[in-house]
Amino acid sequence: MTxxxxxxAGRSVYLDHAATTPMLPExxxxxCARLEIVGxxxxxxxxxxxxxxxxxxxxxxxxxxxxxxxxxxxxxxGGTESDNLAVKGLYWARRTEDPRRRRILASAVExxxxxxxxxxxxxxxxxxxxxLPVDPAGRVLPETLExxxxxxxxxxxLVTVMWANNEVGTVQPITELVxxxxxxxxxxxxxxxxxxxxxxxxxxxxGLDAMTVTGDKIGGPMxxxxxxxxxxxxxxxxxxxxxQERDVRSGSLDAPAIVGFATAAELAVKxxxxxxxxxxxxxxxxxxxxxxxxxxxxxxxxxxxxGSHRLPGNAHFSFSGCExxxxxxxxxxxxxxCSTGSACSAGVPQPSHVLLAMGVPEDxxxxxxxxxxxxxxxxxxxxxxxxxxxxxVDRARRAGQNRVRGGPER
Amino acid sequence: MRVLAxxxxxxxxxxxxxxxxxxxxxxxxxxxxxxxxxxxxxSGARGCCTLEDARDARRAADVIGIPFxxxxxxxxxxxxxxxxxxxxxxxxxxxxxCLRCNEKIxxxxxxxxxxxxxxxxxxxxxYARIADGRLRRAADPDKDQSYVLGVLTVDQLAGAMFPLGxxxxxxxxxxxxxxxxxxxxxxxSHDICFIADGDTGGFLRDRIxxxxxxxxxxxxxxxxxxxxxxxxxxxxxxxxxxxxxxxxGKPRYVLDISPVSGTVTVGAAELLDVVxxxxxxxxxxxxxxxxxxxxxxxxRAHGDAVDCVASxxxxxxxxxxxxxxxxxATGQAVVLYDGDTVLGSATITSTV
Numbered sequence: 204m205t206x207x208x209x210x211x212a213g214r215s216v217y218l219d220h221a222a223t224t225p226m227l228p229e230x231x232x233x234x235c236a237r238l239e240i241v242g243x244x245x246x247x248x249x250x251x252x253x254x255x256x257x258x259x260x261x262x263x264x265x266x267x268x269x270x271x272x273x274x275x276x277x278x279x280x281g282g283t284e285s286d287n288l289a290v291k292g293l294y295w296a297r298r299t300e301d302p303r304r305r306r307i308l309a310s311a312v313e314x315x316x317x318x319x320x321x322x323x324x325x326x327x328x329x330x331x332x333x334x335l336p337v338d339p340a341g342r343v344l345p346e347t348l349e350x351x352x353x354x355x356x357x358x359x360x361l362v363t364v365m366w367a368n369n370e371v372g373t374v375q376p377i378t379e380l381v382x383x384x385x386x387x388x389x390x391x392x393x394x395x396x397x398x399x400x401x402x403x404x405x406x407x408x409x410g411l412d413a414m415t416v417t418g419d420k421i422g423g424p425m426x427x428x429x430x431x432x433x434x435x436x437x438x439x440x441x442x443x444x445x446x447q448e449r450d451v452r453s454g455s456l457d458a459p460a461i462v463g464f465a466t467a468a469e470l471a472v473k474x475x476x477x478x479x480x481x482x483x484x485x486x487x488x489x490x491x492x493x494x495x496x497x498x499x500x501x502x503x504x505x506x507x508x509x510g511s512h513r514l515p516g517n518a519h520f521s522f523s524g525c526e527x528x529x530x531x532x533x534x535x536x537x538x539x540x541c542s543t544g545s546a547c548s549a550g551v552p553q554p555s556h557v558l559l560a561m562g563v564p565e566d567x568x569x570x571x572x573x574x575x576x577x578x579x580x581x582x583x584x585x586x587x588x589x590x591x592x593x594x595x596v597d598r599a600r601r602a603g604q605n606r607v608r609g610g611p612e613r
Numbered sequence: 614m615r616v617l618a619x620x621x622x623x624x625x626x627x628x629x630x631x632x633x634x635x636x637x638x639x640x641x642x643x644x645x646x647x648x649x650x651x652x653x654x655x656s657g658a659r660g661c662c663t664l665e666d667a668r669d670a671r672r673a674a675d676v677i678g679i680p681f682x683x684x685x686x687x688x689x690x691x692x693x694x695x696x697x698x699x700x701x702x703x704x705x706x707x708x709x710x711c712l713r714c715n716e717k718i719x720x721x722x723x724x725x726x727x728x729x730x731x732x733x734x735x736x737x738x739x740y741a742r743i744a745d746g747r748l749r750r751a752a753d754p755d756k757d758q759s760y761v762l763g764v765l766t767v768d769q770l771a772g773a774m775f776p777l778g779x780x781x782x783x784x785x786x787x788x789x790x791x792x793x794x795x796x797x798x799x800x801x802s803h804d805i806c807f808i809a810d811g812d813t814g815g816f817l818r819d820r821i822x823x824x825x826x827x828x829x830x831x832x833x834x835x836x837x838x839x840x841x842x843x844x845x846x847x848x849x850x851x852x853x854x855x856x857x858x859x860x861x862g863k864p865r866y867v868l869d870i871s872p873v874s875g876t877v878t879v880g881a882a883e884l885l886d887v888v889x890x891x892x893x894x895x896x897x898x899x900x901x902x903x904x905x906x907x908x909x910x911x912x913r914a915h916g917d918a919v920d921c922v923a924s925x926x927x928x929x930x931x932x933x934x935x936x937x938x939x940x941x942a943t944g945q946a947v948v949l950y951d952g953d954t955v956l957g958s959a960t961i962t963s964t965v
Contacts (some may be wrong), residue, residue, distance in 0.1 A: 482909045528682060528684065528685075529726070529730055531682075532680075532682055532730065533730060533731075535680060536641070536680070553685075565752030602725075602726050604729070613793075
């Protein structure tokens with residue numbers, strides 16, 4: 204608690220790259236170069252054509268980064284919008300084709316953008332949402348999906364399983380799951396927001412029908428994302444208007460943001476192998492040294508850190524007897540920025556649905572922290588956390604005792 | 614000092630936090646989420662803890678330049694304040710939830726957590742003063758909130774900070790405006806914060822249910838019916854819905870509520886006069902008094918303090934009033950003052 208006000212500015216130790224990561228200078232430059240130039244990509248005159256050209260070149264570049272076709276890139280306002288469009292758009296389109304298709308199969312560890320879209324459809328559009336259970340590492344086992352589809356696949360509108368989890372970093376066996384869904388003739392959407400830039404993503408080879416990516420998690424600007432959408436799939440739009448983006452997503456295209464996004468994507472993909480190695484090294488160091496300092500810490504997610512089932516930049520810890528918000532406050536006061544892994548609009552921390560779905564007891568789930576590494580992370584960041592974590596956990600445990608015994612009588 | 618500023622989203626707690634910063638303290642702001650299902654917006658002066666209030670508090674913290682967090686106290690608040698409120702009414706008493714919140718939430722659950730996290734004090738926008746470790750009335754008699762803080766113990770007061778004590782409300786608004794705090798003209802909140810629509814009777818009926826009973830006069834004759842004794846409070850005149858006027862033609866007031874039989878007794882105003890009262894669950898803001906003490910008793914937040922002699926036997930507090938007070942309900946708190954200094958408080962259990 205020594206330096207709480209200056210702590211958040213300037214020399215902060217930023218380990219929340221899964222929330223958002225600093226923009227790459229190249230992306231910022233490309234974006235800034237476009238900001239003052241007039242032109243709506245939908246306009247027919249010279250300025251419009253020039254803007255359109257910038258957007259289409261960026262589209263081609265992004266498609267190449269993801270191994271998709273340019274026509275499969277639908278630009279959106281970010282990950283949340285892409286997820287809404289995929290889940291609602293697919294559900295509506297598939298149900299219109301066949302009214303029996305009312306089931307949505309979604310993993311129990313989805314981001315709220317997917318989860319709450321599905322729940323909204325259940326509440327307002329007669330959808331039946333089935334949450335696919337996960338194993339203790341947070342993974343949907345292929346047999347789980349197989350079993351759900353074996354029971355009347357004809358009534359399933361879509362399957363949606365994220366590529367990699369934002370809280371615990373668990374990577375799903377996407378290719379296997381897609382194969383199963385396709386064998387039953389059901390389209391598959393995946394939220395790949397966290398996977399992009401940390402894992403090699405290949406839309407064509409994955410077999411996915413729809414995939415969500417976003418700019419600000421890979422060093423691009425905020426407020427721009429894409430739904431990569433197979434050409435064979437029709438979607439009912441969520442936003443209606445000028446008919447941009449294959450009539451699937453209306454709205455004037457944000458040429459500067461799109462350029463920044465595509466530039467960041469190109470660099471993220473190019474640098475991915477080395478970056479992944481570098482992030483994993485930092486992450487492994489953090490995990491080993493936090494375990495030394497707090498031996499009873501529980502690592503969330505896949506325990507095989509270097510296996511292919513875990514994001515290289517993710518470290519997730521649970522500290523028994525602590526509250527996540529107390530841990531976060533104490534670290535923040537020391538200039539260390541991380542996340543409890545869950546937040547609602549009021550900022551009130553709830554035990555994460557992801558951890559609960561993985562079978563983590565509620566009390567342990569409340570004492571969770573996510574550290575996520577990115578392109579500006581250094582060994583000094585790890586040193587700072589290791590130095591702080593012991594006293595912080597001690598202090599948070601003392602504060603947590605009030606909760607356990609329900610408050611003292613005075 | 615390391616200070617945790619409880620920020621409701623209102624003007625008072627925002628200015629209090631800003632003053633704590635000016636005083637050189639290392640201040641962190643927290644907004645207490647007291648409702649597990651908050652409304653999006655507040656309507657007028659009622660209710661609190663909406664998402665809009667949380668956002669106002671966050672913006673005030675930005676302007677002041679302090680870190681800001683939201684602490685979820687909804688479960689504790691429900692158990693210690695709301696459930697207690699309902700149970701007290703169900704038992705025929707008239708509780709004051711603001712006292713309970715200060716006693717159990719702000720200067721207990723929050724202060725304990727703050728201390729455990731390394732803070733020295735909790736700062737709030739209450740209008741009261743602390744001098745030499747003793748709780749004293751605020752400089753602004755209209756805003757004085759020492760009554761609802763009269764439940765704080767010496768230890769709780771040692772961890773409390775009330776920067777607005779010396780100031781009048783009007784000055785606080787001017788100061789908020791000068792500091793660029795957008796909440797400067799936000800309406801004062803009043804009424805019970807967790808009853809957003811202000812309908813206490815409806816709130817209680819939803820939780821206690823309909824429990825009809827008789828309304829009787831002082832001779833025991835039934836003169837009316839009611840849907841639930843919880844809707845009444847001693848001293849109440851309005852809403853009795855008695856068809857027949859009294860024989861003497863004078864207005865009738867609620868004199869007594871018997872929760873078990875559900876009987877509500879009504880009668881003339883002078884029968885409401887109380888010359889003595891007994892309280893339990895005493896809490897002392899300073900030394901525990903020994904022997905009879907000449908002091909003044911206050912039984913509601915903005916009532917007058919009446920001279921009295923108080924004696925405490927270690928269990929019960931007996932208060933002999935120098936002049937009668939009209940309409941004292943059990944469940945209310947009696948707070949004792951020596952001049953401007955709060956001595957302590959107790960929950961009223963009986964009156965004579």
